Amino acid sequence: MSDMSEANETLSGAMGLLTRYHPLHELLGMTVEPLDTDSLCIKFAMRDELCGYPGQGILYGGVIAAVIDIIGGTIVSWSRLKDIKEQPLQEQVKRLKNIGTVDLRVDYLRPGKGKEFTATASVLRTGQKIVVTRMELHNEEQRLIAVGIGTYTVG
Amino acid sequence: MSDMSEANETLSGAMGLLTRYHPLHELLGMTVEPLDTDSLCIKFAMRDELCGYPGQGILYGGVIAAVIDIIGGTIVSWSRLKDIKEQPLQEQVKRLKNIGTVDLRVDYLRPGKGKEFTATASVLRTGQKIVVTRMELHNEEQRLIAVGIGTYTVG
Amino acid sequence: MSDMSEANETLSGAMGLLTRYHPLHELLGMTVEPLDTDSLCIKFAMRDELCGYPGQGILYGGVIAAVIDIIGGTIVSWSRLKDIKEQPLQEQVKRLKNIGTVDLRVDYLRPGKGKEFTATASVLRTGQKIVVTRMELHNEEQRLIAVGIGTYTVG
Amino acid sequence: MSDMSEANETLSGAMGLLTRYHPLHELLGMTVEPLDTDSLCIKFAMRDELCGYPGQGILYGGVIAAVIDIIGGTIVSWSRLKDIKEQPLQEQVKRLKNIGTVDLRVDYLRPGKGKEFTATASVLRTGQKIVVTRMELHNEEQRLIAVGIGTYTVG
Numbered sequence: 001m002s003d004m005s006e007a008n009e010t011l012s013g014a015m016g017l018l019t020r021y022h023p024l025h026e027l028l029g030m031t032v033e034p035l036d037t038d039s040l041c042i043k044f045a046m047r048d049e050l051c052g053y054p055g056q057g058i059l060y061g062g063v064i065a066a067v068i069d070i071i072g073g074t075i076v077s078w079s080r081l082k083d084i085k086e087q088p089l090q091e092q093v094k095r096l097k098n099i100g101t102v103d104l105r106v107d108y109l110r111p112g113k114g115k116e117f118t119a120t121a122s123v124l125r126t127g128q129k130i131v132v133t134r135m136e137l138h139n140e141e142q143r144l145i146a147v148g149i150g151t152y153t154v155g
Numbered sequence: 156m157s158d159m160s161e162a163n164e165t166l167s168g169a170m171g172l173l174t175r176y177h178p179l180h181e182l183l184g185m186t187v188e189p190l191d192t193d194s195l196c197i198k199f200a201m202r203d204e205l206c207g208y209p210g211q212g213i214l215y216g217g218v219i220a221a222v223i224d225i226i227g228g229t230i231v232s233w234s235r236l237k238d239i240k241e242q243p244l245q246e247q248v249k250r251l252k253n254i255g256t257v258d259l260r261v262d263y264l265r266p267g268k269g270k271e272f273t274a275t276a277s278v279l280r281t282g283q284k285i286v287v288t289r290m291e292l293h294n295e296e297q298r299l300i301a302v303g304i305g306t307y308t309v310g
Numbered sequence: 311m312s313d314m315s316e317a318n319e320t321l322s323g324a325m326g327l328l329t330r331y332h333p334l335h336e337l338l339g340m341t342v343e344p345l346d347t348d349s350l351c352i353k354f355a356m357r358d359e360l361c362g363y364p365g366q367g368i369l370y371g372g373v374i375a376a377v378i379d380i381i382g383g384t385i386v387s388w389s390r391l392k393d394i395k396e397q398p399l400q401e402q403v404k405r406l407k408n409i410g411t412v413d414l415r416v417d418y419l420r421p422g423k424g425k426e427f428t429a430t431a432s433v434l435r436t437g438q439k440i441v442v443t444r445m446e447l448h449n450e451e452q453r454l455i456a457v458g459i460g461t462y463t464v465g
Numbered sequence: 466m467s468d469m470s471e472a473n474e475t476l477s478g479a480m481g482l483l484t485r486y487h488p489l490h491e492l493l494g495m496t497v498e499p500l501d502t503d504s505l506c507i508k509f510a511m512r513d514e515l516c517g518y519p520g521q522g523i524l525y526g527g528v529i530a531a532v533i534d535i536i537g538g539t540i541v542s543w544s545r546l547k548d549i550k551e552q553p554l555q556e557q558v559k560r561l562k563n564i565g566t567v568d569l570r571v572d573y574l575r576p577g578k579g580k581e582f583t584a585t586a587s588v589l590r591t592g593q594k595i596v597v598t599r600m601e602l603h604n605e606e607q608r609l610i611a612v613g614i615g616t617y618t619v620g
Contacts, residue, residue: 024217027182053252061256062179065224066217069261073216097208101216102440102461103262103413105570107597107614108255109590124612125574129439129463130412132572134612147589147599149572149614151412151461153439257595257616258568260415262442262459264435279457280419284594284618285567287417289457302434302444304417304459306567306616308594334527337492363562371566372489375534376527379571383526407518410573411526416534417568 024066032074035120040075042067042119059112059145064137067119068106068148072133073099075121076152079131098155102130106148114139129153179221187229190275195230197222197274214267214300219292222274223261223303227288228254230276231307234286253310257285261303269294284308334376342384345430350385352377352429369422369455374447377429378416378458382443383409385431386462389441408465412440416458424449439463489531497539500585505540507532507584524577524610529602532584533571533613537598538564540586541617544596563620567595571613579604594618 030044044050044067052060077096084095118138125132135148185199199205199222207215232251239250273293280287290303340354354360354377362370387406394405428448435442445458495509509515509532517525542561549560583603590597600613 024182024215024221027179056252060179061228061259062221062224065220065259065261066179069217069220097211100266101261101263102442103260103459104216104220105258105260105415105614106220106256107258107589107616109597111255124572124609129465132412132574144589147614149413149570149612151572155439257597258614260459260570262434262461264442279417279454284620287419287567299434302459304415304457304568306417310594334492334525334531337489366562370489371538371569372531372534375530375569375571376489379527379530407521410576411571413570413572414526414530415568415570416530416566418566421565 024070028063028067028070030067030070032071034078038079039120039122040071040078041121042071042074044117046115046117057113059117061108064108064112064146065104065106067117067137068135068146069101069104069150071119071121072104072135072148072150073101073152075123075133076131076150076154079123079126080154095155098153100153102151102153104148104150106146108146110143110145112137112139112145114141114143114145116140117145124149127154129155179225183218183222183225185222185225187226189233193234194275194277195226195233196276197226197229199272201270201272212268214272216263219263219267219301220259220261222272222292223290223301224256224259224305226274226276227259227290227303227305228256228307230278230288231286231305231309234278234281235309250310253308255308257306257308259303259305261301263301265298265300267292267294267300269296269298269300271295272300279304284310334380338373338377338380340377340380342381344388348389349430349432350381350388351431352381352384354427356425356427367423369427371418374418374422374456375414375416377427377447378445378456379411379414379460381429381431382414382445382458382460383411383462385433385443386441386460386464389433389436390464405465408463410463412461412463414458414460416456418456420453420455422447422449422455424451424453424455426450427455434459437464439465489535493528493532493535495532495535497536499543503544504585504587505536505543506586507536507539509582511580511582522578524582526573529573529577529611530569530571532582532602533600533611534566534569534615536584536586537569537600537613537615538566538617540588540598541596541615541619544588544591545619560620563618565618567616567618569613569615571611573611575608575610577602577604577610579606579608579610581605582610589614594620 028044030042032042035041050063121133121135124134131152133150137146183199185197187197190196205218276288276290279289286307288305292301338354340352342352345351360373394402431443431445434444441462443460447456493509495507497507500506515528586598586600589599596617598615602611
């Protein structure tokens with residue numbers, strides 16, 4: 001099996017466990033895809049409901065914070081899942097539920113204008129206790145709108 | 156007029172301008188109240204839609220990030236509004252729309268368990284260019300669930 | 311033995327182990343004291359060597375970052391030492407050497423002017439894997455110059 | 466004149482103004498060089514004085530925080546200097562002295578082991594009021610030891 005289809009399969013397992021229906025995800029209208037074997041992306045389209053002011057066409061700060069948090073937590077789960085995929089499903093679920101955000105920083109670099117947005121994440125540090133991730137949010141013109149960095153406990 | 160009722164009136168002006176209907180606010184089911192003349196609070200009740208996992212009873216990280224961002228931005232607007240309340244409404248709106256989050260840090264200290272949550276914010280630094288705020292999220296037993304710190308541009 | 315003298319004795323143990331001679335500490339000319347049983351303070355006096363520009367009388371940013379990091383790490387060690395003080399010295403040393411800063415945020419709220427500076431720290435979250443601390447730097451007029459928040463691993 | 470020699474010349478101007486003698490710089494034994502026309506690096510060698518524990522061979526956290534702060538502030542000054550280099554020296558000095566760190570985050574990814582260290586910085590956001598920079602610290606084997614992100618006011 002190719003690395004990429006394996007990445008998809010692992011993701012699908014993680015998604016079944018993790019990105020269960022959530023109202024925030026529905027509000028964002030987001031989909032999660034593996035970018036390559038080490039990074040993930042979330043895509044979502046501009047909608048008036050995601051803006052700070054109706055008609056202004058700029059993503060609301062709270063929406064950006066939520067997306068950055070979600071993609072960070074998802075890549076931690078996904079990378080963790082790769083390590084524990086031989087274990088029984090019940091054990092996998094328990095391990096994934098042990099993952100927690102310790103802290104998160106978001107830098108809002110430019111106004112959140114655009115039609116399509118892509119959030120990506122990669123792992124900066126990994127270990128038995130702590131995982132640190134870097135997140136980025138671009139629009140369809142590859143303009144960097146926000147960056148994030150997050151620290152997570154795994155167990 | 157007492158300081159407190161003046162605080163309420165200014166807040167009401169800010170709320171009319173700022174906390175216009177937003178799907179995230181509706182999702183949270185939140186209300187905003189002045190705590191005293193210098194600080195604000197947002198109250199919301201636990202609901203299954205706000206949890207990471209249905210039935211687990213723990214607030215979702217993305218929800219906490221969004222609340223911390225919202226209360227931080229709101230107190231910046233509110234404190235700014237006190238400075239510009241003699242100006243015409245159109246000018247006030249323009250000034251408030253110029254406020255932007257520069258960066259935000261959230262620390263998740265304890266699992267988000269509880270029945271009622273209160274987010275509070277106060278201003279740590281104020282100036283003509285930059286405002287820095289500190290935010291806290293407690294449950295109904297006064298357990299500190301998360302703290303935040305945010306930097307905002309004003310103009 | 312009173313709580314306070316016990317705090318001092320524990321601190322003295324921690325200091326013997328931890329705040330061994332270090333050129334940064336010497337550069338700062340700092341002393342560490344327990345503030346009460348749960349918090350610590352570092353005191354140091356203004357000197358031209360600590361300023362960004364000679365004669366300007368404002369603490370250098372790199373100096374503030376270093377002080378905030380040092381007081382944060384010291385309170386983690388100190389609070390950890392209280393938990394492990396029954397263990398043999400060798401084990402204590404090993405445990406303290408396992409403490410590591412995961413991340414640190416410093417907010418510079420006001421220019422670092424003054425004659426005497428006091429950095430304080432307290433623990434926001436404690437656990438078997440992670441400790442989170444809040445730090446503050448005041449001058450002799452109780453003006454808040456900088457705040458910090460740090461995440462540390464313990465083991 | 467080539468872009469690179471111009472970068473060097475601007476840097477030399479900035480350095481004359483900015484990286485004036487400072488005890489922290491001397492303690493680090495650091496030198497500053499332009500990496501290309503848009504980024505800077507600071508190089509310094511491992512010395513026992515920079516370690517947390519004598520003989521342990523791991524950079525002290527406070528030293529890393531200070532280096533990250535210094536490289537961040539220096540690139541802000543340097544990029545600012547490119548914008549104002551036509552102005553009289555006195556005006557340049559005034560502008561540079563107006564630069565201030567608003568906040569700084571440092572993530573310590575791996576133990577600071579190595580023989581030679583290189584800190585680099587680049588600008589993520591630039592504007593009339595705010596500059597945001599990203600910083601990295603590598604050892605001679607290109608291992609990423611720490612990353613930072615900083616927000617600065619310019620005026």
